[in-house]
Structure formats: C-alpha cells, structure tokens
Amino acid sequence: NAGVMQNPRHLVRRRGQEARLRCSPMKGHSHVYWYRQLPEEGLKFMVYLQKENIIDESGMPKERFSAEFPKEGPSILRIQQVVRGDSAAYFCASSQGSANEAFFGQGTRLTVV
Amino acid sequence: AQTVTQSQPEMSVQEAETVTLSCTYDTSESNYYLFWYKQPPSRQMILVIRQEAYKQQNATENRFSVNFQKAAKSFSLKISDSQLGDTAMYFCAPREGGGSEKLVFGKGTKLTVNP
Numbered sequence: 396n397a398g399v400m401q402n403p404r405h406l407v408r409r410r411g412q413e414a415r416l417r418c419s420p421m422k423g424h425s426h427v428y429w430y431r432q433l434p435e436e437g438l439k440f441m442v443y444l445q446k447e448n449i450i451d452e453s454g455m456p457k458e459r460f461s462a463e464f465p466k467e468g469p470s471i472l473r474i475q476q477v478v479r480g481d482s483a484a485y486f487c488a489s490s491q492g493s494a495n496e497a498f499f500g501q502g503t504r505l506t507v508v
Numbered sequence: 509a510q511t512v513t514q515s516q517p518e519m520s521v522q523e524a525e526t527v528t529l530s531c532t533y534d535t536s537e538s539n540y541y542l543f544w545y546k547q548p549p550s551r552q553m554i555l556v557i558r559q560e561a562y563k564q565q566n567a568t569e570n571r572f573s574v575n576f577q578k579a580a581k582s583f584s585l586k587i588s589d590s591q592l593g594d595t596a597m598y599f600c601a602p603r604e605g606g607g608s609e610k611l612v613f614g615k616g617t618k619l620t621v622n623p
Binding site for chain 1: 553609614616
C-alpha cells in the first residue's frame with residue numbers, strides 16, 4: 396500500500412506564474428488535508444476536502460489559492476500569480492475518516508524566484 | 509481556535525538516555541485527539557504517538573510514551589533509550605473536532621541525540 400504521494404517534490408516558479416501541487420491519498424482514504432510550512436515554523440492548516448467537497452477552507456488565503464479533490468484523480472492545490480511569500484513546503488495528508496490519524500506525504504517545496 | 513505551545517525550541521540528549529518534550533495547548537472542546545509527529549531532515553512527517561482525550565490512560569508506543577494531563581492541558585512526550593535516529597523536529601498537534609478535524613501544530617522542538 397503506497398503512502399501519500401505528492402508531486403512534484405520541488406517546484407520553482409517565477410513571480411506571477413501559476414503553481415499546481417498534486418496529492419494522491421493513500422488507497423482507501425477519502426479525506427485530504429493541505430498544510431503549509433514556512434521555514435522554522437510548524438505546519439499551518441489550509442484546507443480539508445473530501446471527494447468533490449471542500450469541508451473546511453478556513454486556513455486558505457482569500458485570493459489566489461484554491462483546492463479541489465475530484466471524484467477521480469489526485470487532489471490539487473493551485474496557487475495563481477505566485478509571489479515570493481508563497482515560498483514554503485506544502486504538505487498533504489490523508490485519512491480514512493475524521494476519527495482516524497492522518498498520514499502525510501513528503502511535501503512539495505515551492506520556491507518563487 | 510486552538511493554540512499550542514512548545515516551550516523548548518531545542519533540546520539535546522545523550523544516546524540511550526531519556527528525554528521529555530513539553531507541550532501545552534488551549535481548547536474549549538471536551539473530546540479531542542492529540543498527536544506527536546516527528547520531522548527528520550528528510551522533512552517527512554511521521555506519526556509518533558496519539559492520545560484520545562477521553563482516555564485517562566497514557567498512550568505508549570515502544571520507547572515513546574506520553575504524560576497527558578487533561579485538566580492542565582498538557583501533553584508531554586517521553587523518549588526512552590534515545591537513539592541517533594530520533595534526531596528530528598518534534599511537533600505536538602491537537603486535532604479539533606466539530607467537523608473540521610484539522611491538526612493545529614506547535615512551533616516544534618528540535619531534538620538532537622548525541623553519540
């Protein structure tokens with residue numbers, strides 16, 4: 396059973412470009428969470444999704460950021476018109492349900508130049 | 509919203525010795541879960557141990573155990589017989605309920621195990 400798969404592992408974008416981060420949850424997991432980690436900081440919650448539904452997006456910036464988890468395929472975190480402050484590690488986690496522990500992917504390190 | 513305080517930014521311990529990492533949190537909920545995650549230099553987030561708040565018995569997982577004091581909102585992690593591979597950042601993370609189930613992370617404690 397493969398773990399949570401995130402790709403790419405490293406992503407470099409110029410200011411103003413779009414970044415698309417992908418997350419394939421563990422087999423049998425229908426709950427996906429996205430977190431952002433700035434240097435020397437803990438992870439900060441961004442969004443919680445179940446298949447085709449956003450359950451909690453209280454941690455998402457109001458502009459430029461969006462997330463989806465379609466019926467088929469991976470979850471996508473999309474950042475439009477990236478700025479230098481978006482540079483961070485973005486982690487995806489998945490679980491079988493809200494009462495179960497979440498397993499994390501290895502993260503995508505986004506660098507905006 | 510919950511707040512999590514890990515008051516020890518860095519700690520070090522000799523191999524084979526015991527170390528305790530502290531964590532306090534603030535929540536208005538009565539039933540919740542608490543987790544410790546480790547993040548080695550590879551950056552992978554690895555679950556170390558979990559505790560359910562309604563259980564009075566402290567969780568244990570091999571060399572890792574917790575001291576959970578619900579009234580004091582304290583959730584410390586004890587690592588016994590420390591090994592070099594335990595060197596990592598350790599994050600305390602309560603999980604909110606109420607439909608969100610999101611983890612709220614502290615800033616972490618950097619643990620170094622010395623040979």
